[in-house]
Amino acid sequence: MENRRYRGHVLLLPYPSQSHINPLLQFSKRLASKGLKATLATTIFVSKTIINSSSLSGALPIQFDTISDGYDDGGGGADIMTYMGRLEAAGSETLAELITRHKHSPHPIDCIVYDLSMHWALDVAKQFGIVSAAFSTLPCTVTFLYYCLSHGLFNFNFPFSSSSLPVSISGLSFLELHDMPSFVYDQRTTWSGPKLLEVVLKQFSNADKADFILVNTVYDFEKEVVDSMSKVCRLLPVGSTIPSIYIDNRIKNDKDYGLILARYSVEDFSVCMNWLNNKAAGSVVYVSFGSTPYLSAKQMVELAMALKDSNFHFLWVVSASEQQKLPQNFLEETDGFIDDDDKGLIVKWSPQLEVLSHEAIGCFVTHCGWNSTIEALSLGVPMVAMPQWTDQTTNAKLIQDLWKVGVRVNVDKLNGIAIRHEIEFRIREVMEGKNGREMKMNANKWRNVALEALSEGGTSDKNIDEFVSKFSRF
Secondary structure (H helix, E strand, O other): OOOOOOOOEEEEEOOOOHHHHHHHHHHHHHHHOOOOEEEEEEEHHHHHHOEEOHHHHOOOOEEEEEEOOOOOOOOOOOOHHHHHHHHHHHHHHHHHHHHHHHHOOOOOOOEEEEEHHHOOHHHHHHHHOOEEEEEEOOOHHHHHHHHHHHOOOOOOOOOOOOOOOOOOOOOOOOOOHHHOOHHHHOOOOOOOOHHHHHHHHHOOOOHHHOOEEEEOOOHHHOHHHHHHHOOOOOEEEOOOOOOHHHOOOOOOOOOOOOEEOOOOOHHHHHHHHHHHHOOOOOOEEEEEOOOOOOOOHHHHHHHHHHHHHHOOEEEEEOOHHHHHHOOOOOOOOOOOEEOOOOOEEEEOOOOHHHHHOOOOEEEEEEOOOHHHHHHHHHHOOOEEEOOOOOOHHHHHHHHHHHOOOEEEOOOOOOOOOOOHHHHHHHHHHHHHOHHHHHHHHHHHHHHHHHHHHHOOOOHHHHHHHHHHHOOOOO
């Protein structure tokens, strides 16, 4: 493989978590399809825990390497600030060593694409005089919002009060306070406190000094925001970064993300797909809130009863650690299946892309993490939005009001959770209501937009070509 002639060598540096690794891994495959050598550098600990899927071994020649986050045997700091500080110190040193190691190889590193969370990688890139690109795993709307906050571009006081006006920045004027990421409008909780906001905003302290800011979105998904942000930095939308087989099918053997940090079995896969294969088209409600536990026990009970009362088939992903929050006897009575008519299935893990692309899926009840959102948008699946924190509230706004592919579940002001009747009502609205038919039509429209963007000559395809031309050797 070392004898192969490459147009250039790109090192991709994701933040060490599944939701950050997936987009950069997919982008590395896209770059490899353009004739580049692509190397993905994970932390030493992550490299010990990842599971390679069978599809990755037969896919493009993606190389793997490691840096250190200072916790090579696992664990982490006492808090996020401690971890990020150690990651920067150990990561900067070992990243420089990695680049030096490749310097006199047949394929020295020409460019670093780094997750915005790893902002210190820009200093290392400049130290070696190589091209740099910050990569945002968030939608452009949230990326620009954080950029504006970090650069003092808002014309009102911060933190915000309940009387704050809508955002007055061009491209963001459709946002109001409750649409902001929780880091911004709600600093009372442990998860959404000022320390986390400080970490988030620090990502953008030097972003405009990079040669590019790449965003995992499609231009036509967020064109007004992209146009506004492009006036202050060199921005390129390069999404959506999901396996090629689900969109343009231009990358051979690209069937899934390829690296998984969670344990799963072939049986997990077959249980989900066999169950779906026996369901009518558009009849199943798929429910998943990602890999991080978000829901309280009370909220889990309300969601469970809403699903049961809706009388739709449902496939619900509930991790082993979260199943204790389910209503009493909910699993014991059914052994994972709800009622005698096989109405519902609860699993600990699901192959989400395969599930979302299955014809049986009628809607997706989601926490609105960006990876899940862009997957559903790119696959034409309408959504019921139940955002919990971070950028999810903003993503829910986009789902309901910009793309019109779903509805947001309202939270009861008295107890702070979404009650069962509200959840059931929103599911019915998408699955069988008049507005639901329009949402499904819009979802199919955006699916075609995603396909066009990554097809030859599409907006994302041309942006990737522009990026590659910056350092391509031929």
